[in-house]
Amino acid sequence: MTDTSIFPVPEAFASDAWVDAASYQRLYDQSISDPEAFWAEQGKRIDWIRPYTQVKDCSFSGDVHIRWFHDGTLNVSANCIDRHLATRADQTAILWEGDSPAEHRHISYAELHANVCRLANVLKKHGVQKGDRVTIYMPMIPETAFAMLACARIGAIHSVVFGGFSPDSLKDRIQDCDSRIVLTADEGLRGGRKVPLKANVDQALKSCPDVGTVIVVRRTGGQVAWEDGRDFWYHEEVSAVSPDCPPEEIGAEDPLFILYTSGSTGKPKGVLHTSGGYLVYASMTHQYVFDYHDGDIYWCTADVGWVTGHSYIVYGPLANGATTLMFEGIPNYPDSSRFWQVVDKHKVNIFYTAPTAIRALMREGEGPVKRTSRNSLRLLGSVGEPINPEAWLWYHTVVGEGRCPIVDTWWQTETGGILISPLPGAIPTKPGSATLPFFGVRPVVVDNEGHHLEGATEGNLCIADSWPGQMRTVFGDHERFVQTYFSTFPGKYFTGDGCRRDDDGYYWITGRVDDVINVSGHRMGTAEIESALVAHPKVAEAAVVGYPHDLKGQGIYAYVTLVDGEEPTEPLRKELVQWVRKEIGPIASPDLIQFAPGLPKTRSGKIMRRILRKIAANEHEALGDTSTLADPTVVTELVENRQNRV
Numbered sequence: 001m002t003d004t005s006i007f008p009v010p011e012a013f014a015s016d017a018w019v020d021a022a023s024y025q026r027l028y029d030q031s032i033s034d035p036e037a038f039w040a041e042q043g044k045r046i047d048w049i050r051p052y053t054q055v056k057d058c059s060f061s062g063d064v065h066i067r068w069f070h071d072g073t074l075n076v077s078a079n080c081i082d083r084h085l086a087t088r089a090d091q092t093a094i095l096w097e098g099d100s101p102a103e104h105r106h107i108s109y110a111e112l113h114a115n116v117c118r119l120a121n122v123l124k125k126h127g128v129q130k131g132d133r134v135t136i137y138m139p140m141i142p143e144t145a146f147a148m149l150a151c152a153r154i155g156a157i158h159s160v161v162f163g164g165f166s167p168d169s170l171k172d173r174i175q176d177c178d179s180r181i182v183l184t185a186d187e188g189l190r191g192g193r194k195v196p197l198k199a200n201v202d203q204a205l206k207s208c209p210d211v212g213t214v215i216v217v218r219r220t221g222g223q224v225a226w227e228d229g230r231d232f233w234y235h236e237e238v239s240a241v242s243p244d245c246p247p248e249e250i251g252a253e254d255p256l257f258i259l260y261t262s263g264s265t266g267k268p269k270g271v272l273h274t275s276g277g278y279l280v281y282a283s284m285t286h287q288y289v290f291d292y293h294d295g296d297i298y299w300c301t302a303d304v305g306w307v308t309g310h311s312y313i314v315y316g317p318l319a320n321g322a323t324t325l326m327f328e329g330i331p332n333y334p335d336s337s338r339f340w341q342v343v344d345k346h347k348v349n350i351f352y353t354a355p356t357a358i359r360a361l362m363r364e365g366e367g368p369v370k371r372t373s374r375n376s377l378r379l380l381g382s383v384g385e386p387i388n389p390e391a392w393l394w395y396h397t398v399v400g401e402g403r404c405p406i407v408d409t410w411w412q413t414e415t416g417g418i419l420i421s422p423l424p425g426a427i428p429t430k431p432g433s434a435t436l437p438f439f440g441v442r443p444v445v446v447d448n449e450g451h452h453l454e455g456a457t458e459g460n461l462c463i464a465d466s467w468p469g470q471m472r473t474v475f476g477d478h479e480r481f482v483q484t485y486f487s488t489f490p491g492k493y494f495t496g497d498g499c500r501r502d503d504d505g506y507y508w509i510t511g512r513v514d515d516v517i518n519v520s521g522h523r524m525g526t527a528e529i530e531s532a533l534v535a536h537p538k539v540a541e542a543a544v545v546g547y548p549h550d551l552k553g554q555g556i557y558a559y560v561t562l563v564d565g566e567e568p569t570e571p572l573r574k575e576l577v578q579w580v581r582k583e584i585g586p587i588a589s590p591d592l593i594q595f596a597p598g599l600p601k602t603r604s605g606k607i608m609r610r611i612l613r614k615i616a617a618n619e620h621e622a623l624g625d626t627s628t629l630a631d632p633t634v635v636t637e638l639v640e641n642r643q644n645r646v
Ligand code: WT7
Pocket: 261, 306, 307, 308, 382, 383, 384, 385, 386, 387, 408, 409, 410, 411, 412, 413, 414, 434, 495, 496, 497, 509, 511, 512, 518, 521, 522, 523
């Protein structure tokens, strides 16, 4: 695939779109030349209780701080619900499609209001106050969105933990933010299989003595253990309180949520997002990137356990009064037509998914797609990892019948919303490129010494100035925030991604340049997997790297040195995979484990990961300079026993 393949904006699409080519250029230029004026105007898209007079107060150096609209007050849940009641009380807000095709639910804005108010009252009854942290460990059911919005209504800070994480990972996240209450379900349901959520919570809480309340949604009716005085059924609690709860007045810079994400070192960090700027940015990007119009049925297939679910299932769409589809299941259950069956069943217009899902479905051939009509589709989106041009083209021609533009949206948990993406009525697309920055976003490409690179180039992707959706800090550790994002290239936000910029100024994200790997669109720190491995009694040392994987984008490759006297056996290999699943969660399972008598280290003892990445990628012919190794012979052994020989 070369840069010369360009897909123009379909004319019919451009004429009805919110933003066309000329207005993109004009608005983008304005947003960069006078950000204060631009955002002062855009901030009005949401309802404020007390209007802001201050717009932007941000610094990426010295005393690093990020504040937007900071003297304004608002309530995020009122913006997502109450303000729509006058005009769309009976419109579907959340369209829920169950794991089984036989189950779906329509929740209108009026019903959303009552459900969120009731749950907010339940939280209050259990002593939750403004600023308290509430952990949400729930499946993809409407009650999860109710829980997030109920927190927002009373100013509590939610921390959603993905249901695929282990009890141990859940425990770490509860402890880190000192949650005293956990919301969960008896069991989740995915692809016909049950996920033991309540049992996982019970296990996690053995090490969380401060959690005094667990609210449990009955989803499957499966058997669960019960601790009287601590555990409460959701349905009993909400039926005992009022369906009305006035929204609290919340400062623009008061926290809305914490979301844990992996970095290159240490434990996952609590990315903190606040209320005003986040909502302005999530709603604005949702409207323009997805060219969302009143009446559209919009479906983002992410899990609410990730930021994509926060910004583009819940907050962005609901702030815009949209109908947002929430899907409990998986792409290939009951069969690999499921996505497209759901599209037809609910007449979905805008569909947003991840490259890993597209690649998996592509493998099944065109049949399962062609069995469905997909007539309602107008726009397709991609997120989470670079999309390879082959998958892009298949998505475009087979799924979209060549009719729907594709928005390849680049962003991060930290950015709160989309930063680089086509606006579908304005920007011609190139398969594999996220194209151009959104309004107010100033990407810069720098070399390893931090020098700005101009024109067509390749290097490290940084952002030169703040945008309203940016994270504000690492919960409880501002120093780590400054260190992680603003110290590599002082004065700039460093994304951790590498990128190329072509002659048209289009950005091509090439992937992480740090020790973070992206497995099926899920972000993992190699350091986390390494510490899980070395916690096993038979493991002396471990080094984990990513390697190219056809379906997952990257696979997890672990080099493991056993303690003296332990034998490298097949059963032990399997045991280690299970061990990591249990320690972190199934998404962290190593794909390949190589038993390594020694790891390539410099004389000062630093592991040379560059060499390990090459061997894992089966590129051992081009290892580069190995002369600085303390013992160059370990490399020969590693190459001989490499596990990836495709
Ligand atoms: C990392 C962020 C953004 C929500 C989901 C992931 C990679 C994300 C793209 C894209 C190429 C992408 C980057 C980024 N990434 N979207 N369209 N093209 N790479 O959020 O878990 O915080 O991961 O995902 O490497 O840094 P996340």
